[in-house]
Amino acid sequence: MNFFERTLASFLNAVEHALEAEELAKANGLLQRLDPRIKVIGILALIIAAAMAHKFWVIGAVFAVALALAVSSRVSLLLLGKRVWIPVLLFTGIIALPAPFVIPGRVLWRLPGLDWPLTAQGLLSARYLVTRVETAATLSVLLILSTPWTRVLKALRVLRVPVVLVVILGMAYRYIFLLLESARDMLESRRSRMVGELKGSDRRRLAAASVGVLMSKTLQLSGDVYSAMLARGFRGEVYVLDDFQTAALDWIMVAVFFVLAAGAFYYGR
Amino acid sequence: MHIPDGYLSPSTCAVLYGAAAPFWYIALQRVKKVMTTRVVPLLSVMAALSFVIMMFNLPLPGGTTGHAVGVAIATIILGPRASILAISIALSIQAVFFGDGGITTLGANCFNMAIVGSLVAYAVYRLAAGRAALASPRRVAAAALAGYAAINASAFCAAVEFGIQPLFFKDASGAPLYAPYPLSIAIPAMMIGHLTLAGLAELVLSAGVVAYFQRTNPTLLTLTAPGNLAAEEEMAGAASPGMWRTVRPLWIGLALLLVLTPLGILAAGTAWGEWSARDFSNLRAREKMARASQNTAPPADPPRGLERLSSLWTAPFPQYAPSFVRRPAVGYALSAMFGSGAIILVSLMAGSLAARMRGKTP
Numbered sequence: 295m296n297f298f299e300r301t302l303a304s305f306l307n308a309v310e311h312a313l314e315a316e317e318l319a320k321a322n323g324l325l326q327r328l329d330p331r332i333k334v335i336g337i338l339a340l341i342i343a344a345a346m347a348h349k350f351w352v353i354g355a356v357f358a359v360a361l362a363l364a365v366s367s368r369v370s371l372l373l374l375g376k377r378v379w380i381p382v383l384l385f386t387g388i389i390a391l392p393a394p395f396v397i398p399g400r401v402l403w404r405l406p407g408l409d410w411p412l413t414a415q416g417l418l419s420a421r422y423l424v425t426r427v428e429t430a431a432t433l434s435v436l437l438i439l440s441t442p443w444t445r446v447l448k449a450l451r452v453l454r455v456p457v458v459l460v461v462i463l464g465m466a467y468r469y470i471f472l473l474l475e476s477a478r479d480m481l482e483s484r485r486s487r488m489v490g491e492l493k494g495s496d497r498r499r500l501a502a503a504s505v506g507v508l509m510s511k512t513l514q515l516s517g518d519v520y521s522a523m524l525a526r527g528f529r530g531e532v533y534v535l536d537d538f539q540t541a542a543l544d545w546i547m548v549a550v551f552f553v554l555a556a557g558a559f560y561y562g563r
Numbered sequence: 564m565h566i567p568d569g570y571l572s573p574s575t576c577a578v579l580y581g582a583a584a585p586f587w588y589i590a591l592q593r594v595k596k597v598m599t600t601r602v603v604p605l606l607s608v609m610a611a612l613s614f615v616i617m618m619f620n621l622p623l624p625g626g627t628t629g630h631a632v633g634v635a636i637a638t639i640i641l642g643p644r645a646s647i648l649a650i651s652i653a654l655s656i657q658a659v660f661f662g663d664g665g666i667t668t669l670g671a672n673c674f675n676m677a678i679v680g681s682l683v684a685y686a687v688y689r690l691a692a693g694r695a696a697l698a699s700p701r702r703v704a705a706a707a708l709a710g711y712a713a714i715n716a717s718a719f720c721a722a723v724e725f726g727i728q729p730l731f732f733k734d735a736s737g738a739p740l741y742a743p744y745p746l747s748i749a750i751p752a753m754m755i756g757h758l759t760l761a762g763l764a765e766l767v768l769s770a771g772v773v774a775y776f777q778r779t780n781p782t783l784l785t786l787t788a789p790g791n792l793a794a795e796e797e798m799a800g801a802a803s804p805g806m807w808r809t810v811r812p813l814w815i816g817l818a819l820l821l822v823l824t825p826l827g828i829l830a831a832g833t834a835w836g837e838w839s840a841r842d843f844s845n846l847r848a849r850e851k852m853a854r855a856s857q858n859t860a861p862p863a864d865p866p867r868g869l870e871r872l873s874s875l876w877t878a879p880f881p882q883y884a885p886s887f888v889r890r891p892a893v894g895y896a897l898s899a900m901f902g903s904g905a906i907i908l909v910s911l912m913a914g915s916l917a918a919r920m921r922g923k924t925p
Contacts, residue, residue: 300620312660344569393743446660458595463652501771503775506771509776510783512609513605516607
């Protein structure tokens with residue numbers, strides 16, 4: 295696969311991911327029905343609890359909670375496996391692989407031939423890393439898959455993120471898809487005019503020129519967007535409509551998240 | 564390079580959020596001040612662009628491909644402040660929406676790539692490009708160098724963050740709780756990949772895009788090139804009295820730290836490695852050294868180099884306690900305040916000297 299195909303594939307992957315998230319966010323599950331503010335704070339608390347835990351079983355328990363949340367929110371475990379568990383295992387697993395042989399500690403076994411010592415502490419540290427990363431990644435993906443981006447952004451206001459930043463984040467997200475499309479069209483049209491293979495230096499020049507063109511287009515786009523904003527009466531003030539309403543389920547889940555996170559903090563010390 | 568959740572301890576994450584916060588604050592204050600101008604849409608679309616650039620597979624020499632962050636090119640076109648914000652926003656969207664990089668580690672990722680990356684890229688680019696013309700090949704080389712240096716500086720920061728985890732965070736059995744490898748493994752492991760593939764990807768992108776703009780739209784390169792209106796304005800803005808408002812939180816923080824210096828007296832023992840030659844012959848000091856060094860007994864005699872060099876320079880405040888102050892606690896606090904004051908004074912003098920020199924150059 296050359297750089298055209300690889301780049302186009304990663305663009306497609308991003309768009310697919312966004313569509314998938316949008317579809318799932320519409321499903322009628324537990325997390326989807328929750329007030330985004332409660333969801334963001336609750337899941338953040340669980341991620342922090344998993345990150346702070348000093349005991350393996352506590353991390354496992356938080357992971358079990360994440361699984362329960364996924365099932366009750368109609369997020370298929372197959373999707374989680376494909377999106378989170380396998381990629382994380384491949385990446386973090388490879389990073390953690392040498393740890394049992396490198397970390398000093400009580401020797402359990404020696405690798406025949408090479409005589410490398412496999413230590414208990416090393417095994418434990420590899421297990422900590424992989425389970426912690428899997429748990430946190432599952433929780434954050436659940437948050438993303440169950441909440442439309444605009445709602446996540448509004449919920450960020452509760453966490454005291456400045457309104458300017460929320461607006462910029464929202465606008466940036468919107469234009470990502472426009473720019474992805476623009477970049478895809480550009481690469482596709484170039485590819486359709488190609489006969490045979492390009493030299494390495496030509497490929498690099500082409501990639502740099504594509505980024506350059508995209509950058510010029512982006513700067514022009516920012517001018518257009520600004521004119522449009524002025525035309526609609528933008529005077530430098532930003533308002534975000536907070537139209538959240540909490541129901542009984544939200545308050546029950548506040549209590550559930552609180553108990554779970556507090557338990558994980560307490561027992562994980 | 565995008566550190567996922569679980570690799571860094573929550574306290575490291577908190578420290579790095581704290582380290583990134585003043586940079587975000589200053590950049591945001593500036594955005595708020597010029598809110599009615601085109602900064603909001605500009606930052607938004609540039610953040611979107613950074614996100615898209617991070618997805619490009621760049622062809623590298625040797626037939627492989629690699630991803631770049633695009634921090635150097637963002638800095639060259641937008642200047643360091645806007646680049647810090649644009650890259651931070653792109654990283655936030657990656658973390659929160661695409662799960663690329665953790666949420667607890669977002670501060671660390673922004674600190675490494677957006678802040679350290681932008682500042683290193685800016686310094687290297689300005690230094691290497693000097694006053695070369697906009698179309699000069701020197702600017703292409705400077706951009707290449709800036710990209711390569713920026714990404715490697717970011718990787719080095721990440722490696723240090725990984726490497727300090729096993730020093731501080733272990734469970735009861737001594738097993739590391741987070742990233743398990745010490746600095747001696749984490750630094751080479753991170754740097755080999757970045758000095759080669761990732762560094763090369765950033766180099767190809769930065770140099771290629773600057774060369775492209777030199778041919779097609781050189782005005783885009785003027786912001787970080789001296790001798791032009793926009794760059795001068797940015798410098799003047801940095802030195803104007805209005806700057807006081809943006810740096811005020813930093814001064815307040817510094818003042819708070821100065822006030823809190825006496826807390827240092829409460830810390831037990833001597834900082835590890837900060838021993839004097841005399842401590843090696845003092846029984847109690849030797850005990851403390853052994854305790855701090857995981858019960859490894861210190862050598863019987865002080866290292867010869869330490870002995871020889873210790874007489875070379877006697878600081879004005881030896882052992883942080885001037886002789887005219889009887890109580891060591893007061894002396895400690897005074898020394899700390901004097902030291903910080905001296906550093907601030909030197910910085911202010913250097914700043915005013917630099918400003919004066921800048922005023923003289925045409």
